[in-house]
Amino acid sequence: MLQFCKENSLHQTFQTLQNECQVSLNTVDSMDTFIADINAGRWDAVLPQVAQLKLPRKKLEDLYEQIVLEMAELRELDTARAILRQTQVMGVMKQEEPERYLRLEHLLVRTYFDPNEAYQESTKEKRRAQIAQGLLPPGTQFDLFRGTAAMKQDEEEAYPTTLSHQIKFGKKTHPECARFSPDGQYLVSCSVDGIIEVWDYVSGKLKKDLQYQADVWDAKTADCLQSFKPPPPLRGGDASVNSVHLFPKNSDHIVVCNKTSSIYIMTLQGQHVTHPSRDIIDRKEQLRGDERLQVVKSFSSGKREGGDFVAASVSPKGEWIYCVGEDMNMYCFSQQSGKLEHLMKAHDKDVIGITHHPHRNLVATYAEDCMMKIWKP
Template identity: 75%
Template sequence: MASSASTLEIEARDVVKIVLQFCKENSLQQTFQTLQNECQVSLNTVDSIDTFIADINAGRWDAVLPQVAQLKLPRKKLEDLYEQIVLEMAELRELDTARAILRQTQVMGVMKQEQPERYLRLEHLLVRTYFDPNEAYQESTKEKRRAQISQAIASEVSVVPPSRLMALIGQALKWQQHQGLLPPGTQFDLFRGTAAMKQDEEETYPITLSHQIKFGKKTHPECARFSPDGQYLVSCSVDGIIEVWDYISGKLKKDLQYQADESFMMHDDAVLCVDFSRDSEMLASGSQDGKIKVVKTFSSGKREGGDFVAASVSPKGEWLYCVGEDMNMYCFSYQSGKLEHLMKVHDKDVIGVTHHPHRNLVATYAEDCTMKIWKP
């Protein structure tokens, strides 16, 4: 059931930005600031650039300052903005506000240290009993300075559609549903990354027939497995066909596109064993002719004595382990499809193989009255 696709490269900075947007939209201010500072990544988005520019051009500083506080802007542009606000507060004779901005903000504190003359000029303007626009705005006008500042700051910000994190998760779930990996109405556990499973169901023995799946007169299942996430029931038949069933209805899962198109997974000979990867995304099957398939075909390469009797997939799906009638274990790399290692594991017929759920340990068992645990 695994499908091959071209790799998409996602920048870590973009992931951080999406999380920052989530924090911003949910008023997680402390988390927002901490994440932005630790990662040295800035969100630098506004709801609307046009509205943001209009607010600056109109001098609506009560709307501008809260947005600027969440942006990472070049120091020079911030200094120009705060200087303009101090000048306009002085013109309105809002002197207490002007002094608070001048003396209590980090931007103006840096200006005081590094540009003392520029800073002192603003201090002097605040102690005068009059306001001279020509002197304050230095042969320009209030409107022209606002326009210059708005354009300079607007080049540093962008607009992103709201709730990008939730939208992307929604798109991913829709894709999985479209691919048949997430049946309609299925609850999804985002934390585990799987369909939600009932954890509180009390275990008890069966007494009632729920469904009966009939096969053709000349075929029958040689093996069957439920997937670890509980979504699939897979059967492997003596005629080499592998089918995925809806165990709730007892019918073939037609929401898997390849089954709807009747392009079934197949071997040339009877399928004797099957196993899922732990995430239920990959299915390995072994046939009587000594071949293993996972979207790819793995073969022992032997004409006689190389038939596989059992197989197991590693937890991350990187390795496929098969045991054959020749008492050997075949170790295939899923990525390359090559047989990377071959070794004899028992002295009599091997019965099966299984992999530890999260450690590099493989157990094999055979008719020689032993079970052996193998490690790197």
């Protein structure tokens, strides 16, 4: 319906449908032309198309800021002030990032334009390219319509040998569980104090551009303003989180299991829907029936003592099986041959778990040494 309205220039109907059903078409006539217009600074062609899209606030702020700077450079000061003072995007910037907003105001009252001051350590052309493609790690491209990076998939699977990043937790807040999101964008952890956090695994830092993180963390000071925990146990006792999983059908929900008689599906705003754990018990009892399990292949650490495995993870294509043991080592087994292909020290204290990226050759381990480590080939 939206596509039909757009193709037939039914702009008012298009806008009404989009607002009423809360569904955005999020397309442009030509992606190549759209990006070329941004790189060339043809903002009169870009803005009408942007008005039809649902883009992340951060992306819109970068776009409008660049337009204000270029209008100031052309000495189109009235246009620059109108964009700065009358658009909703810049109004939000004024509230959320007053220093950034005031910097633009000060540039507009100057009698001259200094590109070095305006663009700082960048250039006009580089900033245009960043707006078109986004600031991304190597090997990725920006999906303008999802507001996320389209992750590059590793064609061949390989076991990890090198430490990529390590994330340090507080002394009494070691991670109890960690999982990569199904789209491979985020690494989610939950710690023994019940706090759930979302990380950028490329940089090893907290993700603060997510909507829920923006509500919880002060991005300027990195001070925690608010945190959320699963509901407390009904009969008292320990409420530490055992595991957390992103809900497959809704990326805004996470499944949290703590030491209570219930599991929870929680939104990233901290609300929850209770599901009694009796459902899990019933499923376990069903599996205990006439079904019998048969061992197809086994993998061993080769140690009689101190070599028990505490957690395992399988690569996306099933070619590798990774185990962490009570000896604090990571074992890399070839699924096809059943042989131990690589062994390395993972942590300095008891390892708690391991998780694999959904389509990259990346493995994350976490332990009682209050460290979460990301490993790569």
